[in-house]
Amino acid sequence: MRLELPDIGLGTSGMTGDECVESVRTALETGFRHVDTAQMYDNEPAVGAGIRLADVDRDDVVLASKVHPDNLAYEDVKRTAKESLVRLGVDELDMLYVHWPTSGYDAEETLRAMDELYEEGVMRNLCVSNFTPELLDEALDLLDAGIAAHQVECHPLLPQDELRAYALEHGHTLVGYCPLGQGKIFDQPELQEVAHRHSTSPAAVCVAWAVEKEGLVPIPKASSEEHLEANWEATTLDLSEEDMATIDGIETERRLVDPDAAAWNQ
Template identity: 75%
Template sequence: MSDIDLPDIGFGTSGATGDDCVESVRTALDAGYRFLDTAQMYDNEPAVGAGMRLADVDRDDVVLASKILPDNLGYEDAKRTSEESLKRLDVDAVDLLYVHWPTGAYDPEESLRALDELHEAGVARSVGVSNFTPELLDEAREILDADITAHQVECHPLFPQDELRAYADDHGHTLVGYCPLGQGEIFDTPELQTVADRHDTSVAAVCLAWAMEKGVVPIPQSTDPEHIRANYEATALELTDEDVATIDGIEDEERLIDPDAAAWNQ
């Protein structure tokens, strides 16, 4: 088991760059978030690091995660570019380092050997994977010496990832959910509106509370200070069994992030 304890909610930074990213990270940390998610792909690691330094929060109190770009997953490139990520973030280590997608230069033996060595060297305090299938998770668990701390995937009430949530429970890692608000495209779902009305709250808060109720760590992203704070406050929303049953009764399913090269399309 990993010794990294993930908070109930994290802050995603996909799509945020420059000063907007710096300020959103600072706002998020000052609002109470203690889990930050970035990636080489997002081209914002320097801004994330700058936002961390501006916030009135100790570095040791923050779980910082980044992800290796698919094209950088060759053995040498994975090791080199992960060290470069530390320099861009201006930190001594990341707390969680993911394989971002098992595509591009991903080779299970070589890529995961690099991940193990980065963990052993202290570049990453723990390791994870993202956008894997159960079969790829089985393979990774066989190859890795380090425990998988987290598996990050799209997860929201219209794409609840039942199989991968059960897999995470069975194997002792955390499912981290990106797009936990369904990019806003799911907000008009009647069942979600019904639950929001019961609590006099927003559908966004309901989506985040649902994820946490299911044991998923959602990582909502925003550059709007009001939304950043409101999303964090969703940690205080407690759904009833009736609420959860209402949401689980949604029959529609919608995957929003679905590249042709994704493992589930092969």
């Protein structure tokens, strides 16, 4: 059964300390109910603090973290996942990802540890991130728990049609990071055209486009109350078939996160 996630989540990469605490608290009190972090982000304590400070029931929050690419050996996966629980101040994670399938990734050992963590109740949903279709095939063959979600960079200039189709076929959710293209794609003429039609911003168009896509959940990063509210409100922007066709017709492809630099082949 496909994991049912809120239409939008909060990404926290690059945020630490009080900024992260306040961003998480404000996001939850704005209406967000899905918060994404990672061991690599070095902000799990701040994320946990933000959740505790928010006037929101913890049971209503979907909390996700990811195993650091340096921690993919069997024993390291088991140990560090439980350390993440301590840092976050929670008894279990709603989602736990394998962050990057780097050179330290051994499918049999890494995924065996993840399966055991699932059985132990450390996470409710076993997830992966930045996998290729071939790696997804291998993982699905090895895992008992299956894959609940796959997280990748996804925005109008990198729509990830193949991976979204794969997710729909195999029953997991595609979670999209960098859905605003880090602000570097807002000058794309098609996005500006659609934004002009609706008297809104290219950022709002990017969020609405992702929300409209079946099986895709965007997790934009934002720290200010203004940007959090804008992203939240963008989920209600009603794009027409013409709007979607205009955006889907973008021929330029742009990847913003370099897999080699980010961890793919470390």
